Amino acid sequence: MRHWLVYSILFIICLSCSNEPSGSNTYVPTPSPLQIPQVFEDNILAPIIPVNNIQTEEGIILGKKLFFDTILSENNTQACASCHNPGNAFTDPARFSVGIDGSIGTRNSMPLFNMAWNYDKKFFWDGRVFSLEHQALEPVTNPIEMNNSWETVITRLQNHSEYPKLFEEAFGTTPITKELVTKALAQFERILISANSKFDRYLLEEATLTPQEENGLNVFMDETKGDCFHCHGNPNNPLWTDNLFHNNGLDAVFTDIGLGEITGDPADNGKFKSPSLRNLIFTAPYMHDGRFNSLEEVINHYSEGLQDSPTIDPLMKKVDEGGVHLSDSDKADLKAFLLSLSDPSFINNPAFNNQ
Amino acid sequence: MKKILALALLTFLSFSCSEDNGNNSNEDVSATFSFSHNWDGAEVNNTEFNTIQFTNANGEQMSIEKLRYLISNIRLEKADGETLYTSGHFLVDVTNDVNLVFQPYTAIPKGDYTNVIFTFGFNTEDNYSQTYTDLNAASWNVPDMLGGGYHYMQLEGKFIDNTDTETGYAYHAIRAVDNSDPIGLLFQDTFIDVELGPVSISKDLTFNIDMNIAEWFKNPNLWDLNTLHNMMMPNFNAQITMFQNGQNVFSLNEITE
Numbered sequence: 001m002r003h004w005l006v007y008s009i010l011f012i013i014c015l016s017c018s019n020e021p022s023g024s025n026t027y028v029p030t031p032s033p034l035q036i037p038q039v040f041e042d043n044i045l046a047p048i049i050p051v052n053n054i055q056t057e058e059g060i061i062l063g064k065k066l067f068f069d070t071i072l073s074e075n076n077t078q079a080c081a082s083c084h085n086p087g088n089a090f091t092d093p094a095r096f097s098v099g100i101d102g103s104i105g106t107r108n109s110m111p112l113f114n115m116a117w118n119y120d121k122k123f124f125w126d127g128r129v130f131s132l133e134h135q136a137l138e139p140v141t142n143p144i145e146m147n148n149s150w151e152t153v154i155t156r157l158q159n160h161s162e163y164p165k166l167f168e169e170a171f172g173t174t175p176i177t178k179e180l181v182t183k184a185l186a187q188f189e190r191i192l193i194s195a196n197s198k199f200d201r202y203l204l205e206e207a208t209l210t211p212q213e214e215n216g217l218n219v220f221m222d223e224t225k226g227d228c229f230h231c232h233g234n235p236n237n238p239l240w241t242d243n244l245f246h247n248n249g250l251d252a253v254f255t256d257i258g259l260g261e262i263t264g265d266p267a268d269n270g271k272f273k274s275p276s277l278r279n280l281i282f283t284a285p286y287m288h289d290g291r292f293n294s295l296e297e298v299i300n301h302y303s304e305g306l307q308d309s310p311t312i313d314p315l316m317k318k319v320d321e322g323g324v325h326l327s328d329s330d331k332a333d334l335k336a337f338l339l340s341l342s343d344p345s346f347i348n349n350p351a352f353n354n355q
Numbered sequence: 356m357k358k359i360l361a362l363a364l365l366t367f368l369s370f371s372c373s374e375d376n377g378n379n380s381n382e383d384v385s386a387t388f389s390f391s392h393n394w395d396g397a398e399v400n401n402t403e404f405n406t407i408q409f410t411n412a413n414g415e416q417m418s419i420e421k422l423r424y425l426i427s428n429i430r431l432e433k434a435d436g437e438t439l440y441t442s443g444h445f446l447v448d449v450t451n452d453v454n455l456v457f458q459p460y461t462a463i464p465k466g467d468y469t470n471v472i473f474t475f476g477f478n479t480e481d482n483y484s485q486t487y488t489d490l491n492a493a494s495w496n497v498p499d500m501l502g503g504g505y506h507y508m509q510l511e512g513k514f515i516d517n518t519d520t521e522t523g524y525a526y527h528a529i530r531a532v533d534n535s536d537p538i539g540l541l542f543q544d545t546f547i548d549v550e551l552g553p554v555s556i557s558k559d560l561t562f563n564i565d566m567n568i569a570e571w572f573k574n575p576n577l578w579d580l581n582t583l584h585n586m587m588m589p590n591f592n593a594q595i596t597m598f599q600n601g602q603n604v605f606s607l608n609e610i611t612e
Contacts, residue, residue, distance in 0.1 A: 044492040119492060221498035223527075223588045229498060230525075236491040267405035267420075314420055314511040314523030317585050 027172040029056035034116060037195035039203050039238045047116035047190070053133060053183045055190060058170040063188025065166065066181060068354040071156055072139075073100050073146035080139065080185070083109045086353045089279035089346060090192060095290035099144040106256060108290035111283045113194040113346065114276065118243045125272045125288040126258045127245060132189055136182035150178040157181070194278050194346040195238065202340070203235060209340065216337025219330045226302070226326070226334055230315050231274045240278050240341055245271040246313045249306035250287060258288065260311075270311050281342040295338060299331050383462035387561040388429065388473070390447050390455050391608065392422070395569045401452050407513065407521070412573035415580050417514035417524070419568070422449040424508035424528075425495070427481055428474040429459055431554075439463065444477070446493060467555045471562065475601060476507030476546035482530060497529050501588060502540050504530060510571065514580045524584035526571065528601070531594035543591070545598035549605045563608040570604040571597065 032055045034047055049055065066072065067080045083097040084090040090112035097109045107125055115123075115132055122128075123135040139145045140153060157163040157176045167176050170184055201207035209217070219226040221234065231248075233240040245259045247270040260269035272288045286292040292301065304322040306312070317324050326334070346352070392399040394409050399419070407418045427444035441459035448454050476482075482504035490496070490505050497504045508528040516522045533541040551562060572578040576596045587593040 043486060043488060045488050117492075218500060221500055223498075224586045227586075229496075230494065233494060234496050234498065236486070236496045237494050239492075242494045265405075310521070312523065314513060314525050314585075316523060319523070320520065 029058040029170055029172065031055065032057045032060060034190060035193070037193060037200070039195050039200045040117065042203075043236050043238060044117065045119065048119060048121060049116060049190070050131070050133065053186060055187050056170065058166070059184050059187040060191055062163075062166045062170040063184035063186070064354075065162075066185055067188050071160070072148060072153055074148040074152070075100055078146055081354065083139075083145070084112050086349075087282070087347050089113060089194070089282040090352075091283050093284065095285050097145075099142070100147050103144040105144050107288055108285060110275070111279060112189055113192045113278065114239055115192070116190045117239055120243055122243070122273070126262050127273055128262045132186040133179075133182045136185040136189075137178065140178075153181065154178065192346075192352060194343045196345045197278060197341050197343040199235075199337075199340040200238065200343070203238065210336065212333045212336040213340045214337075215330070216333035216335065216340075219326065219334045220337055225324060225330060227315060227317065227324075228277075228302075231313075232277050239276060241274045241276040243273060245273055246315075247271045247309065247311045248274075248302075249308070249312050249316045249319065250291070250301070252307040252309050254309070256289065267311060270309055277338055278341045279343055279346060281339055282347055295335050296331070299326070299334055303331060382465050384465060384556055384559045385458055386429075386441075386463050386556070386559070387456060387458045388426070389457075389561050389563050390426075390566060391563065392449055392566045392568060395567060399449075399568060401450055404450065404512075407515065409569070411514075411569060411578065411580070413577050413579050415514045415516070417580070418512040419510065420450070420513070421509055421511040422568070423447060424510075425476055425490075425505065426457065426473055427477050428472075430472050431463065431468045432470040432472070434467070434469050444481070444487070444490075446490065446495065463556060465556050465558075467553070469553050471551040471554055473549050473551075474546050475549055475605065476528065476530075477505055478546050479530070479542075479544055482546075497588070500537065501532050501534060502530065502542060507546065510568070514584065516584075517581050522580075522584060524580055525587065526597070527588050528597045529588055529594060531591050531598065532589070533591040534589050541591075543595065545594050547598065547601050547605075551607045554610060558612055561611045563611060565606050565608045566604055567606070568604075571600050574600060574603060576600055 034049065034055055036047065040047075067084075070076045070079045072079065078100045083092045085092050088111070091109045095108060096104045096106060098104055110125065121131045123130075123132065129135045129138060140148050140150065154176055157167070164174065164176065167180060167184075168174055171180050173180070198207050199209075202209055217235075220228045231242050231244070231246055233242065245268065251270065254270045257269040259271040260266060262268075280286070280295060284293055286295075286298050292298050302323055303326040306316050306319045306323045308319045312319060404419050407416050409417050409419070411417055424447050425444060426447060429441045431439045433439075439461070441461035441463075443457075443459055445454050445457045487505070495505050497506060506527060506529055508526070510526040512524060513521045514524055528545065531543040531545045551564070554560075572580075576599055578596070578600065583590070583593055587597075
């Protein structure tokens with residue numbers, strides 16, 4: 001008889017140990033933790049997931065639908081995917097993306113992948129937004145992008161035949177808010193993981209590099225040649241970016257001052273976030289203003305096209321000669337190596353595409 | 356019988372509920388290591404970065420844009436020859452004004468110590484024995500073609516060269532390596548053990564340590580940035596020179612309790 005008492009106390013204590021809200025009628029969506037690729041697991045810190053927006057199956061489904069839906073734009077013509085197209089590793093092939101009314105911005109769209117590993121959580125070319133959740137607030141109301149108001153978006157979603165149910169499944173609440181929209185978008189964006197390039201398989205000893213790619217890696221890693229690794233990662237940091245801000249010598253006089261606009265510090269003028277070098281085969285044109293159409297142009301820039309300015313990064317060498325002047329064969333090998341960082345399985349992943 | 360088992364389980368569970376951190380011995384204290392920076396005595400913070408305002412021993416005017424370096428293997432020696440090793444390493448990042456203060460997890464027993472020592476960089480074993488995901492994420496690696504492992508320091512900025520041109524420098528310290536034969540690299544250790552001297556520990560305390568950045572360019576080797584301002588990682592002699600100049604860069608300012 002007393003056993004019963006002891007066991008029920010035991011049960012209560014077990015319950016009180018956990019931090020979960022108790023009560024069986026609270027709806028909990030299905031957790032769906034990020035699948036961390038081996039090359040990241042082996043080498044770098046865990047991804048950053050905000051505690052108040054954990055990944056769930058229902059949240060990701062909703063986020064994906066929103067990402068591909070033109071309902072977010074004022075005249076129902078543009079989705080996030082219009083400028084962030086899966087086939088282009090979630091950027092677009094235009095130099096400057098075109099907004100809903102044909103207006104043209106001044107920045108090249110950015111590819112979207114591995115964003116949960118952007119540890120400082122600074123997004124955009126100039127780092128002006130902190131966290132993915134906040135980032136997604138911007139394009140919807142940006143006049144040269146979706147040019148909408150959040151009130152309109154919420155009303156449309158609320159009156160939609162499917163969305164109210166999807167929001168309820170994802171977050172367990174009925175009123176749709178812009179915060180929930182951005183949370184869902186962020187959940188979808190976090191699953192956009194690219195870690196299956198030829199070079200990743202080489203790191204896992206499942207592929208071998210050609211002699212060209214191997215020499216290209218050496219050019220990349222050699223401080224007297226490319227010296228790319230100080231800013232763009234290395235085989236032990238397979239993000240292939242430092243996610244930090246630098247002036248890589250594009251201009252002597254800036255038309256866009258980048259980070260300087262955000263911090264107000266002239267020492268930051270002309271600095272932009274180092275992009276990842278993954279998936280370059282799909283992401284042309286290159287740089288914050290899409291000025292280079294090919295990797296040859298990018299490599300020639302670093303090799304002999306450097307422009308001096310007060311904030312140019314100290315790692316840019318022989319600036320008075322335009323750069324270190326790589327040999328033609330080193331340039332070709334460097335390009336071959338860079339292409340080994342591209343990951344076709346990423347653009348073809350059905351989980352990331354609109355069906 | 357079953358009741359006793361259940362009760363035991365109950366007690367166990369109740370205990371496991373509480374968050375006790377064990378190891379609360381009154382005989383242990385925590386030590387903090389705090390790093391400050393100066394240029395021959397004038398304080399340097401990241402607010403002094405990015406403008407040409409320092410003059411090195413060779414007479415070049417220069418600026419600092421980036422300064423980060425690695426501290427590891429803090430240990431305390433006793434008279435009886437015993438050494439207490441603390442775990443962990445940390446990347447002092449003056450550029451972003453973070454990690455200037457470090458408290459090893461290891462609790463430190465009260466008592467008299469004959470010496471407190473830390474390593475600038477990694478000793479040879481630590482440098483290659485494992486993967487440090489935090490340092491990889493900070494792109495702190497040394498290329499495999501130079502033997503792998505990690506940077507010890509990255510000091511970067513601009514100087515006015517002898518043609519009056521503002522020129523970048525990248526003073527990167529790593530383990531010295533002679534790569535004239537790429538398949539037979541020759542190494543020489545260049546990590547620096549910095550000794551802070553004897554200390555009697557009776558309560559929590561902080562070691563306030565200074566780095567005089569100007570020392571890197573001064574003593575015993577006068578550094579001429581005109582002849583050497585970048586591509587120093589594969590330069591064996593440059594690494595040896597940095598190692599020699601690094602001997603008197605750090606000093607113990609004071610111990611506060």
